[in-house]
Amino acid sequence: MKLEIDKLCAGYGKATVVENLNLKLEGNEILMLVGPTGCGKSTILRTLAGILPVTSGEIRMNDLRITKGNPVPPEKRHIGMVFQDFALFPHLNVEKNIGFRLRDKSEVKHWIEVLGLESHRRAMPQTLSGGQKQRVALARALAHQPSLMLLDEPLSNLDAALKDSLRWTIRDALKEAGVPAVWVTHDQDEAMSIGDRVGILNQGKLEQLDTPENCFEHPSSRFVAEFLGDASFLSAQLQENRADTPLGSVPVIAVDCPPSGDIQLLVRPDDFTLTESAEPNAQLIWSRFEGGSRLCKVKLNEGGEEVKVRVSHEVQPAPGEAVRLDVIASHPLMAFRREGGHSCPPAS
Amino acid sequence: MKLEIDKLCAGYGKATVVENLNLKLEGNEILMLVGPTGCGKSTILRTLAGILPVTSGEIRMNDLRITKGNPVPPEKRHIGMVFQDFALFPHLNVEKNIGFRLRDKSEVKHWIEVLGLESHRRAMPQTLSGGQKQRVALARALAHQPSLMLLDEPLSNLDAALKDSLRWTIRDALKEAGVPAVWVTHDQDEAMSIGDRVGILNQGKLEQLDTPENCFEHPSSRFVAEFLGDASFLSAQLQENRADTPLGSVPVIAVDCPPSGDIQLLVRPDDFTLTESAEPNAQLIWSRFEGGSRLCKVKLNEGGEEVKVRVSHEVQPAPGEAVRLDVIASHPLMAFRREGGHSCPPAS
Amino acid sequence: MTRWLSRYPSYLLSAVIAVLALAPIAVLYYLAKGAEVYFSEETWRILKNTLLLTATTVVGSIVIGVPLAFLTAYCKLPLQRLWVIALATPLAMPSYLGAFTFYAAFGKGGELEKLIGLTLPRMEGLAGATVVMTLYSYPFVFLTTRAALRGLDGNIVNAARTLGLSLPGSLWRVVLPRVRNGIAAGSLLVALYTLSDFGTPAIMQLDTFTRAIFVEYNAFGLDRAALFSLQLIFLVVVVLVAEFCFRSVRENSGHCLSLQPSRAGVAFSLIPVAGIVALAIGLPLLIFGIWLKREGAGDFDQIIAWNSLKVSLIAAGVAVIVALPVAYAATIGKVGRFLERIVYLGYGVPGIVMGTALVYLGLRAEAEIYKASEENPEVTQFLEKWGLEEPFLYQTLALLVIAYVLRFLPLAVGTIRATLEKIDGNMVHAARTLGAGRSEVFLRVTMPLAMRGIVAGAALVFLETMRELPATLLLRPNEYETLTTEIWLVYEAGYFGRAAIPGLLLVLFSAIGLAIMLAGERRAEKLLLHQEES
C-alpha cells in the first residue's frame, strides 16, 4: 500500500492545527511522528482515519483520493487504528473484540497467537492489564487486515517497565503484517529506537523527516536538536569549517548560521569527558544518578556557559567541585546561528 | 516530622497485600518506592493515608500511634497526598482547589507562583493539560502544609517530555516545603535520579532500602539487580574473590552464592566495550539506536550466553557481525547463585 | 437543512416524536375553545395550592431521596440490593391508593387507632398530600441521585479527607455539588408527577389544578377542564425550562467510593430505610390486609394480572425504542436537547387529560379511515387485504399504548441519555475504522453500551404504566380490565377488601421490574468503568 499526503491542512472549525503537510509512506515502513503536546499529532492521525475532515490538500491511499470535496468515511479507508486509551469494546470478550467484523476467524487465531493472548481468549476487556489491553487493540486492528496502520501513543498509558518490552512486540507485529504504519509518540527514545524514519512536528509543521540517526546527528533546526535529547549550546567563533571554543578548536558543520563569526555549537552530554585534573576549566553545578551513568551540569569558567555532560556512574563529583572538561566528539559538531537561550529542556 | 513504620501488614479483606513492612523517614528526605504493578505500592500509601485500615503492626507519625485498634481517620493525620489521576475537584477552579480548606490565601499565592500556575488561577480543572493538573494537585497538597507527603505515581499519566522536567519541579517543591515524602513510581530511572533513598518492593515485601547508588551497584538480590536497569548474567567460576568468565578473570563480590564454583555475574551494558578487532569473541544479534548511544545484544561464541552492551552512537555494527567484547568495569562484579534464566526485562 | 437532517437522522426522528407529543395539547386547545376564561380568586387559590404542593413534594423527595441514595450507593449494608429495590418500590404504588389508605389509617377512628389504640393526627390538606406525594415519588430522586453517585470517582473524597476534611464534610462539599444534575433530573420527574397526579389531591381535599380539572370533567364541563389543563401545562413548561437552565460540569467516572460502616452504623442507618419502606409499602399492605380479613377477597380473575403485565411490557418496549433517537439527538446538540424538552411535556399532562385528547385523536383517525374507505374502494380492499377491521385505533390496545408512551417517554429518554453521555467517543471511532458504517456502529457498539439505560428506562415506564389509571379507563378496549382498573372498580364502590390482591400483585410485579433494572445497572457499571478496573 502507498500513502501520499500533499499540502494537507486540517483543524477544528476555524482553527487550523496542521499546516501544509507532505509525506510519502510505502511498503512496511514505520514512520514515527514526535512532537510536544498540542503540536497536532493526533489531529494528523484523525484526519488520515477520516474522523476529522480535510481542510485543504489531498490524501492518496492506493487508488483513494481524499480531499475536502471528496471526503471518504473511515469505514471505506481500510485503515487500522490503535488508540491511547485502547478503546476496546467493553461488552465483547477478547476474541470477539479482535474478530469484530471478521467472518473467517483464522486471522483472529493467528494474531492471538502472535501476541500471546491465548490464555485470555474469553476474558472481558476490563479484566485485562494495560499491556494486555493494548495487545488486544493491536490484534484487533491487524486482524482486520488494514492496508495502513495508525497508532496514537499506543504506549503512553502503560508503565515504564511494560513500555520497553511492548514497544518491540508491536514493532515486530507491524513488520510481520507488512503494512506501513504512522506511529505517534511523545517519547523521543521510543521514536528513535523503533522508527525506520522519524518526523519531528512543531506546531503543526513538519520540521524534519529522516532516519533517526540523521535526525539526531544532523538536526535541521535547533528545535529538532533540543527535542531529540539533552542538547547544550556552546558559543564559538566560526572560521572555515573549524570553530574556536572555550574548550579549544573543533571541526564543525554549518547547519544554519553565517559563514563565519559568532555561532553556537550543538553539544550533547556524550561529546565531553569530565576529569578531575590539575588545571580545571569548569565547575560542577549538579549531578544526577541515572543508573548506568551520571548526568552532570557544569559551568565553564570562561564565558560562564552551562553544558550537560554524561559520566560513568563510578565518577562521583560533588556540586561546586572544580573539574576539567574536554571535547571528545570525533564527529564534527553542528553550528547554529547564535541565540539568547542556553540549553533548555524540551517543551513542557 | 518523623514517620516510623513497624511490622506493618495491610490488604483488602482477607488478602494481605503488604507484609511486615519496616521503615523510618525524617527531615525532608524523599523515599522512592518502586516495584512492578500489583506489588502493593499504592496499598502502602493508602494505608499511610488512612484510606485503608491497618491489619497489624503500627504506624507512628510524630505523636500519633496508628494501629488496628486505634485507626486514625485521614483528616487527622496531617498528610498531603498526590494521586495518579490527580483527583482535582472538578467543580472548583484552580485557586479554589489549591485553597480548599485554607483561611489565609498566602500559601495558595505562594505555591501558585512556585509552580508557575499564575495564568490558570481561574481555570477549571477539566480545561487543564495533564502536566498542569498534576502541578495543581501538588500545590493543593503542599498549600495545606502537611507534615508528610505521599505521591502515588504523580507522573505516570504524563508524557515523556513533561515527566522529565516536572519530576524536578516536584522534587524542588518538596525540598522547599521541607517535608519528608514517600513517592511511589514504576519508573526505575525516576526512582534513582530523584530519590534520597530507594525502596524496591516485590510482592508486598521490601527487598532493599538504600541510596540509589548502593541499590544499583550492590543489589541485595537478583530481583533488585534486574529491576534497576538492563541486567545480564554471565556464567562464571568463582574462586576466592575473582571469577573466570569466557571473557577472562574479573574481581567479584559474592552477594548470595556458594563460596566457590558455578555462579553468575551481574553485568550491565556499561561494563563492556565492543570493538571490531582481529580476534572476535562474540556475535552481534541486534542493535538499537538510543540517541546518545546504541544498545546492542551480543552472543558469546564461548558458552553462547547473551549479554547487552552499550556503545557510542557513532559505532554502527550490523546484526550478525563478529565483534570483540571486553569487560572494562573497574569495580568488582556482583556474584549470584546460578539460575536457569539469562537476562530478562523486568516484569510485564 | 436537508443535509443537516441527513447528517443527524436522529434529529428528524425526534422532531417527529416531538410533534406527536404536542398533538394532545393541540386537541386541548380545540376543546378549550368557547370556555369562558375566568381568573377568579379561585384560580389563584388553585394555582397557589398547586405550586405549594409541588414545592413541598420536591423538597420532601430530596430530603428523603438524597440521603438514602448516599447510603445505598456508598455504604456496604446487609442485603444491599434488597433495600435498594424496597426503597424504589413505592414507584409501583398508585398514589391514590396510598393516599386513600393513609386517609383511612390515620386520624380519629382510623384503622391505626383501632389497631394500636392511640389516635394519630389526620392525613389531609397540604400536609397530608405532601406526605403521600413525597412517599410515592421520592424514588425518582433516589434512583437518579444514586446512579449519579455511583458514577463518581471516589478518590476525590479521599483527596478531600487527606486535606483534613471529615467524611461528612467531604460528602457535603465535594460530592453533593457534583450530583446536582442527578438530583435535578429526579426532582423534575417528581415535580411533573406531582403536577399531573389527581388522586392524592382529591382524596386529601387539596384544591389543585388536577382536582379542578377532575371536577369539571365529571360535571361534563369538558371545555373548562381543557382550559385548566392548558393552564397546568403552562406550569409544566416553566418547570422544564427551570431544570434546563440547571447544568453542572460533566466529568469522567472512576472507581466508586465504598465505605464499611460499623455494626452500630449499619443498624443506625437501616432505621430510616426500614421506616420509609414500612410507611410507603408496609402501611398500605397492612391496611389492605385488615380489609381483606374483614370483607374477604371476593373472586379475582388472574387474566386481569396478565392484561396489566402485557400492556405494560408492550408500552415499556415501545417507549425505549421511541426514546432511543430522542435521547441520542439530545446528546449531539442543542436542537436535540430542545426536542427532548418538548417530549418531557407529556409527563406533565394528567392522565385523564391525555386520555380525553387521545379519545378525540383516535376517533378522528378512525373517522378519516371510514371516510376514505367509503370514498374509494382501494382503501377498503387494502384494509381487507391486511385483515384490518374496525376498530382500527379507537378503543384498541394500540391507542392505549400510544397514550402510555406519550406520557412516560421522558422516563426512558432521561435514563438512556444519561448512559449515552458516558460512552467514550473513541469507541465509535474504533468501530468505524474497523469498517463498520454508522448504523452498524449504533447497533453493535452504542446500543449495547447504552443497555443499562435502556433497561432502566423500560423498567420505569413499566412501573408507571402498571399504576396508571385515568388514561387506562378512557382508552382501553372493552372488557380489558387491568390491575388498576380492577382496584378502581372495587375501591370506589367501597369493597376495599377486594383491592388487596390486585394491590399486592401490583407491588410484586413492580418489585420484579426494579430487580431487573438494578441488575442491568450492576452489569453496566462494570462495562463503563473498564478503564479504572484491571
Place this chain on the structure above:
Amino acid sequence: MSGLPLMGLGQDAAQKLAGVSVEDLPRLKGKLTLYLGRGEGGLYERVIDAVKKRNPDLRLSIRRGPTAALANTIVAEAKMGLVRADVFWAVDSGAIGLVAGTGKARKLPDTITSQVDERFRYDNWVPISGRIRTIPFHTGKLKAADVPKTLSEIADSDLTIGWAPAYGAFQSFVSAMRILRGDEATKKWLIATKKRAKSYAGELGAVMGVARGEVDIAFANHYYTLRLKAGDPDAKVDLAFTNNDAGCLLNASGAMTLRGGELAQNFVRYLLSREAQSFLASEAYEIPMLPSVTMPKGLPDLADIHPPKVDLAQLADLAPTLRLMRSTGVL
C-alpha cells in the same frame, strides 16, 4: 309490603306494575356493546352475568368506567359520528341527561317506559334503580329524632356536617335545590352550611366520617350507609331523611339505547325484570323501580318519605351549579 304507593291504580295497571319475570322475556341473540357507568364493584356485573347465563347467544361487550367519563366519551363519539355504545347504563341521571342532549338516544317503546311509575317516565331513557339522598348521623351523638327535618333547619342548626362537593350526586342535589328554590336561596343555604361543613373526597368518605364521629351528620346517597353497616354492623351511623326537599331527592340510575334496536331494548327489559330488580334491591341496596319488589332492608317505606318532584333530566345542566358552588367557595 310494596315499594311505590299503589293507591289509585286500576287492576291492569297494578298487573303491569307487578313487573315482568325473565321467564317471559324474549331470548337475546347477537352482538351488543354496553357502556356500564361505574358498576358497583361487581354488583351490576352479577346482574349482567345472570342475563348472560340465560342468553348464551348474546355476545355482550362491556365498557366499564366512571359515568362521567363514559358520558363524555359517548359525546365525543357522537361528535365524530361513530357511536360505539348500544346501551348506556349510568348510575347518574346527570350523565343520562348529557347524552340525551346529543340527540343520539333512541326513543324507547312504551312497553318499557310504562313499566315504571309515571314520575319516572321519559321517552328516551328509563330509570333502572333509585337512590335517595339521606342524612347519615352519628348514633352516638344524636337520636333520629334530633336530626332536623328540613335543609333550612340543618343550615340553622349547630351540627357539624360532612359533604363531598366534588361528587356528582352532591352536585345533582344542589342542582335540585336550585330548581326547587332558585339560585339565591341555594346560595344562601350553601354559605350558611359551609361554616360547619367538612369536605370529603367522596360520599363514602363522608359517611365514614360520620361513623368515626368526625362530623355529626352528612349528605349522602342512602346505599353508602347501608353497605358500611353491612360490612361493619356496629358502625355508629344511621339514616335520617328530610321532608319534601332536595335533601331527600329521589334520583335514579338509568339505561338508554343508542344503537342496535330490538336487541338493545330487550336487554333493557332484562334490567327491569323482577329478578334483576330484586337482586339490585337486596344486594346493592338500591331502590327498585318495580312497585312489586321489596325495598332494601334498612330503608323505610318510600311512602313515609316525601321526595320532591324534580324532572331528573334537568339535573344534567351542571355548569350553573358548579359556578354557584365555586362562587360560594364550596368547591
